Amino acid sequence: MTDDDGQLEARLEAQDVFEPSDAFVSQANVSDPDVYERFDAEWPHCWEEAADLLTWESPYDQVLDDSDPPFFEWFTGGELNASANCLDRHLDERGDEAAIEWVGEPVDEANRTYTYEELHREVNEFAAALREQGVEADDVVTMYMPMIPELPVAMLACARIGAPHSVVFAGFSAEALATRMNAADSEYLITCDGYYRRGDPLDHLAKANEGLADVEHDTTTVVVDRLGPNGDDFGHDLGAAQHDYGDLVGAHAGATVEPVTRDAEDMLFLMYTSGTTGQPKGVKHTTGGYLSWVSWTSQAVLDVKPEDTYFCAADIGWITGHSYIVYGPLALGTTTMMYEGTPDYPDRDRLWEIVEAYDATQLYTAPTAIRAFMKWGTEYPDRHDLSSLRLLGTVGEPINPRAWTWYYTHIGDDSCPVVDTWWQTETGGMMITTLPGVKKMKPGSAGPPLPGVDVELVDAAGEPIEPGQAGYLTVQKPWPGMLRTLYRNDERYIDEYWAEYSDVDSDDPDDWVYFPEDGAKIDEDGYITVLGRVDDVINVSGHRLGTMEIESAIVGVEGVAEAAVVGGNHDIKGEAVYAYVITEDGYEGDETLREAIVAGVEDAIGPIARPEQVVFSPDLPKTRSGKIMRRLLENIADGEEIGNTSTLRNPEIVADIQAQVTE
Numbered sequence: 001m002t003d004d005d006g007q008l009e010a011r012l013e014a015q016d017v018f019e020p021s022d023a024f025v026s027q028a029n030v031s032d033p034d035v036y037e038r039f040d041a042e043w044p045h046c047w048e049e050a051a052d053l054l055t056w057e058s059p060y061d062q063v064l065d066d067s068d069p070p071f072f073e074w075f076t077g078g079e080l081n082a083s084a085n086c087l088d089r090h091l092d093e094r095g096d097e098a099a100i101e102w103v104g105e106p107v108d109e110a111n112r113t114y115t116y117e118e119l120h121r122e123v124n125e126f127a128a129a130l131r132e133q134g135v136e137a138d139d140v141v142t143m144y145m146p147m148i149p150e151l152p153v154a155m156l157a158c159a160r161i162g163a164p165h166s167v168v169f170a171g172f173s174a175e176a177l178a179t180r181m182n183a184a185d186s187e188y189l190i191t192c193d194g195y196y197r198r199g200d201p202l203d204h205l206a207k208a209n210e211g212l213a214d215v216e217h218d219t220t221t222v223v224v225d226r227l228g229p230n231g232d233d234f235g236h237d238l239g240a241a242q243h244d245y246g247d248l249v250g251a252h253a254g255a256t257v258e259p260v261t262r263d264a265e266d267m268l269f270l271m272y273t274s275g276t277t278g279q280p281k282g283v284k285h286t287t288g289g290y291l292s293w294v295s296w297t298s299q300a301v302l303d304v305k306p307e308d309t310y311f312c313a314a315d316i317g318w319i320t321g322h323s324y325i326v327y328g329p330l331a332l333g334t335t336t337m338m339y340e341g342t343p344d345y346p347d348r349d350r351l352w353e354i355v356e357a358y359d360a361t362q363l364y365t366a367p368t369a370i371r372a373f374m375k376w377g378t379e380y381p382d383r384h385d386l387s388s389l390r391l392l393g394t395v396g397e398p399i400n401p402r403a404w405t406w407y408y409t410h411i412g413d414d415s416c417p418v419v420d421t422w423w424q425t426e427t428g429g430m431m432i433t434t435l436p437g438v439k440k441m442k443p444g445s446a447g448p449p450l451p452g453v454d455v456e457l458v459d460a461a462g463e464p465i466e467p468g469q470a471g472y473l474t475v476q477k478p479w480p481g482m483l484r485t486l487y488r489n490d491e492r493y494i495d496e497y498w499a500e501y502s503d504v505d506s507d508d509p510d511d512w513v514y515f516p517e518d519g520a521k522i523d524e525d526g527y528i529t530v531l532g533r534v535d536d537v538i539n540v541s542g543h544r545l546g547t548m549e550i551e552s553a554i555v556g557v558e559g560v561a562e563a564a565v566v567g568g569n570h571d572i573k574g575e576a577v578y579a580y581v582i583t584e585d586g587y588e589g590d591e592t593l594r595e596a597i598v599a600g601v602e603d604a605i606g607p608i609a610r611p612e613q614v615v616f617s618p619d620l621p622k623t624r625s626g627k628i629m630r631r632l633l634e635n636i637a638d639g640e641e642i643g644n645t646s647t648l649r650n651p652e653i654v655a656d657i658q659a660q661v662t663e
């Protein structure tokens with residue numbers, strides 16, 4: 001154990017409650033403890049406070065329309081445009097201030113600053129170009145792009161003309177792109193030639209084109225030239241319905257596009273996320289409720305102020321980037337950072353170098369990243385002056401107290417509150433976390449629900465549980481940022497999120513309970529510790545993956561008869577993919593098959609879903625009725641003691657599998 005470890009251990013022993021500093025509280029956007037009581041008393045009108053952060057073209061006439069649960073509507077009758085809220089309204093006061101500070105991966109490349117004026121200009125030009133390409137209000141435009149500034153430009157350009165976007169994470173495979181474009185009948189794709197990973201240009205257009213080949217309808221594509229001459233080796237020529245982004249924008253230089261008036265309930269975007277079945281779910285978010293929610297939480301929880309340089313190190317390909325790199329920060333008129341690369345290239349201090357160079361005021365990242373920083377050691381942050389930081393945040397998976405305390409000590413220098421924010425793609429924005437200017441912090445616990453958010457922990461029967469016990473998270477009342485439905489699938493929306501704890505035949509909104517499919521514990525102070533998913537979804541490095549999706553990729557590989565995928569504990573990633581595979585007669589569970597399985601998963605989903613271990617076995621532990629005992633496979637992955645196996649049809653298989661799972 002190094003000295004640092006010793007100190008951390010001592011601190012973990014000594015302190016499990018932390019108070020925000022007076023210095024932080026005195027400047028916090030929200031510091032009045034009465035906010036909780038007030039929001040409860042005023043609910044749902046408390047959310048007018050969120051809507052008031054936006055500029056409305058016409059005011060809403062109802063805060064909440066709950067006449068047709070669970071199809072709740074917020075701020076109905078109101079009209080607004082998200083791009084006007086993120087850009088136009090800031091021009092007078094903040095036109096020359098940076099909207100986006102973009103840092104590319106190559107260190108020797110010039111970084112880019114977009115002032116609000118410049119961002120507004122490019123968004124208008126691209127909006128004009130998209131219109132010329134035929135994009136109309138309500139056409140779904142897919143984006144398959146890495147962390148380059150043209151991604152938020154494209155999102156805002158779509159928002160400007162009322163076209164919902166569907167951003168597909170650039171690390172997803174060609175097949176995943178095609179599935180999402182087909183599911184949404186999306187006829188437009190915006191992508192790029194490539195981007196940098198660890199110093200090397202990576203061919204992205206090849207993957208995009210491969211995906212397009214599987215799209216069932218005609219498509220128009222716009223390609224951003226990210227790599228310039230460094231992409232020449234890929235030898236790409238644009239196809240017939242493919243246009244160069246620079247040419248399109250250039251052809252519309254100086255164009256302005258009036259923001260299209262959108263109803264509060266009009267769709268702003270779709271985001272596909274993994275669920276229990278193989279088919280990804282198209283989560284639908286709306287203009288008024290979503291934008292209010294991410295704006296309110298950005299200012300109340302992340303303490304964002306216009307003069308800040310706020311840094312969220314997530315990827316815009318996931319909901320965190322949508323809500324807390326693009327929409328929330330820009331709606332508030334602050335400076336939002338974007339970083340193209342990974343934290344350890346060219347060295348393990350890259351993030352700290354960026355924080356120092358830009359005087360970042362907040363850092364919002366995932367526990368998996370913090371655990372990696374911790375493993376790399378304090379020498380990297382210690383090389384840099386991080387004193388510009390005022391607040392730290394984490395999201396995506398449970399954070400262990402040790403990682404929390406390390407983050408608080410070594411990145412926050414004991415003076416920045418840490419907000420551990422629980423939420424989901426479906427919730428649009430944060431739901432459970434401490435208000436940093438009001439609440440004490442408990443490492444490992446996200447905290448109480450936000451004011452006005454009615455979270456309750458229940459048992460399997462839906463009865464509230466006692467402090468100290470574990471149960472299921474539920475949300476008992478609707479909130480403005482909630483998903484409105486699953487795209488073109490109202491039935492699945494009800495099944496997935498409401499059926500478990502609601503009286504689905506009731507018209508009374510109080511009979512409808514949202515189920516996020518997470519387990520959690522609650523303490524005497526009402527602080528909630530989220531334990532993780534209770535469905536067949538696993539969380540690898542904060543990325544949500546459906547085990548069914550991975551399984552179906554694996555059984556698609558020649559030589560595989562059956563497969564079961566579970567999440568096993570992993571020091572850095574939180575969870576890792578463990579695949580248990582039965583081979584077909586005549587096939588060996590050898591290195592060749594293992595490689596084919598890994599390639600099959602990468603092709604179907606992407607490298608993020610790559611199995612940590614593939615375990616071949618002549619059979620899988622099954623109940624007498626033939627159900628695979630996944631829990632047991634999880635225990636094996638975690639190297640845990642296996643209890644009673646007498647209910648198994650084939651208990652003898654367990655030792656065999658255990659022997660194969662390496663440390």
Ligand code: WT7
Pocket residue numbers: 273318319320394395396397398399420421422423424425426446516517518530531532533539542543544
């Ligand atoms: C799932 C949602 C929220 C944006 C990124 C992930 C887990 C999220 C926390 C947290 C414990 C967390 C939950 C949730 N999760 N934040 N602070 N503590 N668990 O969004 O891909 O929709 O995944 O991430 O299990 O259900 P997502």
